[in-house]
Amino acid sequence: MPSDDVTRREVLRRRLATQRLSIPGLATPADAVRLLACVQAQEHAHALFSLGLRTDGLDEARAKAAFDEGTFVRTHILRPTWHYVAAEDLRWIQSVTADRVQRLNGTIYRREGLSSADLDRAADRIMAEVAEGQHKTRTELGQVLGAERFALAYLIMNAELEGLICSGPMRKAQHTYALVDERAPHSVGGDMGELARRFFVGHGPASVSDFARWSSLTLTQSRQAVDQVAGRLERLEVDGMTLWADPDAPTAPTPPPDEDPRAHLLPLFDEATLTYPQLNFPLADQHPHPPDAALYVGCVIVDETNVGTWRRTVQGKQVAIELALAPATTARARRAAELGAERLATFLGRRPALSVHDGG
Numbered sequence: 001m002p003s004d005d006v007t008r009r010e011v012l013r014r015r016l017a018t019q020r021l022s023i024p025g026l027a028t029p030a031d032a033v034r035l036l037a038c039v040q041a042q043e044h045a046h047a048l049f050s051l052g053l054r055t056d057g058l059d060e061a062r063a064k065a066a067f068d069e070g071t072f073v074r075t076h077i078l079r080p081t082w083h084y085v086a087a088e089d090l091r092w093i094q095s096v097t098a099d100r101v102q103r104l105n106g107t108i109y110r111r112e113g114l115s116s117a118d119l120d121r122a123a124d125r126i127m128a129e130v131a132e133g134q135h136k137t138r139t140e141l142g143q144v145l146g147a148e149r150f151a152l153a154y155l156i157m158n159a160e161l162e163g164l165i166c167s168g169p170m171r172k173a174q175h176t177y178a179l180v181d182e183r184a185p186h187s188v189g190g191d192m193g194e195l196a197r198r199f200f201v202g203h204g205p206a207s208v209s210d211f212a213r214w215s216s217l218t219l220t221q222s223r224q225a226v227d228q229v230a231g232r233l234e235r236l237e238v239d240g241m242t243l244w245a246d247p248d249a250p251t252a253p254t255p256p257p258d259e260d261p262r263a264h265l266l267p268l269f270d271e272a273t274l275t276y277p278q279l280n281f282p283l284a285d286q287h288p289h290p291p292d293a294a295l296y297v298g299c300v301i302v303d304e305t306n307v308g309t310w311r312r313t314v315q316g317k318q319v320a321i322e323l324a325l326a327p328a329t330t331a332r333a334r335r336a337a338e339l340g341a342e343r344l345a346t347f348l349g350r351r352p353a354l355s356v357h358d359g360g
Contacts, residue, residue, distance in 0.1 A: 006236050008279060011205050011243065012304040017252040018204055018245070019272050021264055025056040029063050030071035030086055036202040036271050037195070038083040038093065038214075041074050044175070046267035046298070047084060052347045053264065060348050068169035070183045075166040076157045079216045080105055090180065091163060092189040098161045100216050105154065105161075112151045114158075122147070122155040127164055127179060135168035135176035192221060193228030203275050204245030205236050210276055241279065260332055263340035264301040265310050273299055273306075281306040284326035288359020300325065300340065302333040308359055310337075312344065319350040324359030 006014075016022040019036070026032050032054040033039055041047035048063040055063075066072065070087055077083050077090070078097050085093060109119065122145055129144055130136050136144075142152045156177065159165045168178030190198075199211050212222035226233075226244060234247040255261075266273055273280060281299070283289075284307045289297070297309040300323060308325035321341040325334060338354060345352035 006205075006238050006243075008238055008282075009304055011236070011238055011279060012281060013252065014205055014245065014249070015203070015272060015276075016264070016304070018202065018249045020054040020250075021272060022252040022262065023250055025054050025058075027056065028071070029055050029058055029066045031055070033072040033084045034086045034089065037089065037198040038078050038085050039271055040081060040269045040274060041084045042082045043268055044074065044082075046269065049267050049344065049347055050270050051084075053266070059346070064170065067167075070169075070178075073166040073183055074175070076101070076160040078214065080157065087184040088187045090166060090184040091187060093195060094161065094163045095189060096192055096195050097216055098163070100218075100221075101161055102158075104216065105157065108154055109158075112154060114151065114154060119155065119158045123159040123162060123164055126156065126159050126177070130165060130168070130177050130179055133178070133182065135171070135178050137171060137174045137176055139174075141177065191228075192217065192225035196222070196225035197229040197232060200233055200244045201246040201249070203271065204233075204249060205238075205243035206245070206276060207241055207243055207278065209278065213277065214275055238279070243279075261303045261336045263333070263336035265337070265340040265344055266299045266301055268298050270298070272301075284308070285328055286326050288324040288326065300337050302329075302336055307333060308337070310341065310344075312348075314348065314350065315353075317350055318353050319345050319348050320353045320355070321345065323354070323356045325356065327358045329358075 020026055026035065029051040032051045039047060039050060048060060051063055052058045072084050072086050073090060074082050074084055077085055077094055080101055125145060126141055129141060138156065141156060145152060145155060147155055163180055165177045166180050166183055168176035195215060196211055199214060200206060208222050208226050212219050233244045236243045236245060281301055282305055284305055287306065289309050297311050299306050300308040300310055307329045308323060311322045313320040321344060323337050323341060325337060334356060338356065341354050342352055
């Protein structure tokens with residue numbers, strides 16, 4: 001597709017629509033996972049809300065039920081951390097990226113004294129333990145393997161990266177593991193080019209560097225992958241950066257000037273913020289979060305600007321939600337953020353107890 005010049009604001013607006021945050025959402029949480037191809041999910045509860053933001057009418061109970069049914073699973077894929085992936089996409093995406101992740105993990109395997117034989121023996125034992133629907137928690141697998149916590153994490157991760165196990169249904173608050181053969185159907189495979197196309201369909205406009213960070217492929221591999229599918233993508237230029245997008249991605253209409261803004265309470269590690277280190281939502285003046293500090297809270301986005309942070313604490317049938325907003329946040333933007341907090345409470349099926357303060 002021909003190259004077009006766009007502004008940073010237009011890129012951010014298009015991403016919100018691409019990810020179904022500013023337009024009507026998808027039908028099911030599995031559809032949201034398929035759109036994004038993989039969704040970072042080490043914080044399971046927050047990641048479920050990420051799916052809720054992109055799915056019409058979804059609440060936490062139905063999101064949990066879909067996860068337990070296995071329409072999407074949680075496993076180590078793309079990078080050495082957990083992601084959601086649609087069951088039918090698990091095998092081929094793992095085949096494209098797992099070797100790279102295993103090389104990244106090699107230093108830790110060696111440091112922990114885990115030889116290839118050790119990893120293989122542990123994988124065989126894990127498979128035997130979870131076979132025929134005997135889903136096991138990490139603690140239970142640790143007791144079987146006799147491994148300490150850190151080594152155990154990498155023994156299990158290796159079995160996931162080898163495409164042998166993935167998440168099973170939750171057992172109350174504990175995650176379980178199951179055989180991939182029992183949770184993920186065999187499906188038509190894809191290659192690096194298809195992975196790149198899927199990334200831009202769910203995350204565009206984005207750069208090759210964004211794809212490399214997301215997929216863990218090298219920059220050389222990522223450029224080659226994008227070259228394979230460039231003819232099926234739209235190319236854009238912004239401030240000297242080349243971005244790629246799905247030419248058929250939906251767009252949001254420009255709101256009238258008098259329309260109230262809409263806030264997006266994006267969870268920690270949400271794909272809309274985590275994916276783009278170079279071109280992301282600008283911070284409002286006197287933003288409450290120190291610019292160089294690690295971010296362990298969610299972001300409040302209003303009119304393509306990051307105006308503050310949010311935290312939640314579930315307390316029985318109530319959820320306490322704390323909004324910390326930049327001092328110059330307008331009254332209309334504050335009200336939008338409050339409505340976003342109410343949406344979070346509705347998703348959780350709990351009464352909101354809201355506090356709003358200036359964080360600057």
